[in-house]
Amino acid sequence: MPxxxxxxxxxxxxxxLGGDVLRWIQDTLEIDDRTxxxxxxxxxxxxxxxxxxxxxxxxxDIFRRLREVASRxxxxxxxxxxxxxxxxxxxxxxxxxxxxxxxxxxHIGRAVxxxxxxxATVTGTPPSAPRNVPAQIASDLMEHDPVxxxxxxxxxxxxxxxxxxxxxxxxxxxxGQPVGMLTDRDIVVRAVADRRDVRITHCGHxxxxxxxxxxxxxxxxxxxxxxxSGGVRRLxxxxxxxxxxxxxxxxxxxxxxxxxxxxxxxxxxxxx
Amino acid sequence: xxxxxxxxxxxxxxxxxxxxxxxDAAxxxxxxxxxxxxxxxxGVLHGVVTDRDIVVRSVAEGHxxxxxLGEMLSRQLRTVSPxxxxxxxxxxxxxxxxxxxxxxxxxxxxxxVLSMDDLLPQLEPxxxxxxxxxxxxxx
Numbered sequence: 001m002p003x004x005x006x007x008x009x010x011x012x013x014x015x016x017l018g019g020d021v022l023r024w025i026q027d028t029l030e031i032d033d034r035t036x037x038x039x040x041x042x043x044x045x046x047x048x049x050x051x052x053x054x055x056x057x058x059x060x061d062i063f064r065r066l067r068e069v070a071s072r073x074x075x076x077x078x079x080x081x082x083x084x085x086x087x088x089x090x091x092x093x094x095x096x097x098x099x100x101x102x103x104x105x106x107h108i109g110r111a112v113x114x115x116x117x118x119x120a121t122v123t124g125t126p127p128s129a130p131r132n133v134p135a136q137i138a139s140d141l142m143e144h145d146p147v148x149x150x151x152x153x154x155x156x157x158x159x160x161x162x163x164x165x166x167x168x169x170x171x172x173x174x175x176g177q178p179v180g181m182l183t184d185r186d187i188v189v190r191a192v193a194d195r196r197d198v199r200i201t202h203c204g205h206x207x208x209x210x211x212x213x214x215x216x217x218x219x220x221x222x223x224x225x226x227x228x229s230g231g232v233r234r235l236x237x238x239x240x241x242x243x244x245x246x247x248x249x250x251x252x253x254x255x256x257x258x259x260x261x262x263x264x265x266x267x268x269x270x271x272x
Numbered sequence: 273x274x275x276x277x278x279x280x281x282x283x284x285x286x287x288x289x290x291x292x293x294x295x296d297a298a299x300x301x302x303x304x305x306x307x308x309x310x311x312x313x314x315g316v317l318h319g320v321v322t323d324r325d326i327v328v329r330s331v332a333e334g335h336x337x338x339x340x341l342g343e344m345l346s347r348q349l350r351t352v353s354p355x356x357x358x359x360x361x362x363x364x365x366x367x368x369x370x371x372x373x374x375x376x377x378x379x380x381x382x383x384x385v386l387s388m389d390d391l392l393p394q395l396e397p398x399x400x401x402x403x404x405x406x407x408x409x410x411x
Binding site for chain 1: 295302323326327328335387388389393
């Protein structure tokens with residue numbers, strides 16, 4: 001977005017990413033601290049911290065998406081964000097704008113424009129919670145022995161493990177404890193694009209922190225909500241600071257509705 | 273008449289020549305917030321490079337980012353024609369488990385790209401293709 005004072009140049013100063021802009025986003029979208037914190041995958045107290053010191057660079061992606069949504073709503077008088085933001089959207093299979101913001105595969109600017117230009121895509125009622133899912137907990141569905149890297153391992157090593165295991169993310173371990181996630185996309189946009197040498201750059205420098213994780217006893221429904229709000233596909237399962245497993249969106253969808261056409265797609269192996 | 277792929281596709285395609293480097297592609301992916309880049313020369317499609325391709329074929333091998341895109345393309349091209357119906361395109365996305373297809377005319381000439389976002393508002397609510405909107409790339 002050339003000429004945009006917030007996004008241009010980006011984005012390491014508190015002035016650019018901090019309090020005023022964050023507040024403007026929240027006011028424009030009419031979302032509260034809890035919702036905003038959920039989208040960023042942090043606790044509400046962290047938001048207070050961000051108001052003073054700015055949004056961490058690691059969360060710039062979601063910040064940009066929120067900023068994009070807010071700017072499209074800004075000055076648009078036909079619809080109130082507060083009314084639209086959590087309504088199911090027919091054109092998006094019942095997902096809400098909040099869901100779409102959290103889904104990095106959706107072009108969020110286009111989605112908002114589409115919704116604003118055609119309010120008929122919005123169905124009448126807000127989503128009812130809790131949804132119709134069995135009462136299961138994370139440990140019922142988790143995969144054991146997730147692939148990990150040490151914070152001191154190189155990105156090349158992370159890439160090898162992703163290739164060997166045919167996965168797109170690894171859990172980053174520091175001093176025996178899980179501290180963050182590293183995805184194939186993180187490596188590309190934060191390291192390769194910056195010409196960092198993948199043979200010497202450490203995973204700990206590129207990983208997304210803090211870790212968004214669940215406990216073995218976390219209800220699956222809660223885990224799904226966290227995945228949506230954090231814009232992640234897989235969540236580590238952590239018990240007393242130790243990594244004990246990982247659950248993925250694919251596991252959850254198949255578990256809930258193995259007959260749905262959606263399940264086929266979610267578990268379809270990548271043919272790349 | 274029902275719209276065809278050519279009516280709803282995105283014509284502005286971000287293309288790089290095969291002589292571009294992995295670093296070039298990574299920058300485009302970062303700056304445009306996309307996960308794949310179309311590789312073409314003189315408008316003719318050579319292939320597509322995804323962020324995952326970069327990790328598997330360049331990072332894992334310890335290349336420094338100077339690897340040329342032409343050296344790492346997968347030969348499997350997932351394309352549709354501007355004359356295909358939207359249902360055909362949706363079925364192809366579903367089979368290939370991808371969210372974007374390159375639209376090519378005769379001679380593999382790139383005409384545009386068709387993404388799930390282009391397709392969805394055109395399809396009937398509740399159709400199989402519309403259900404694809406839920407898809408995330410679980411791996």
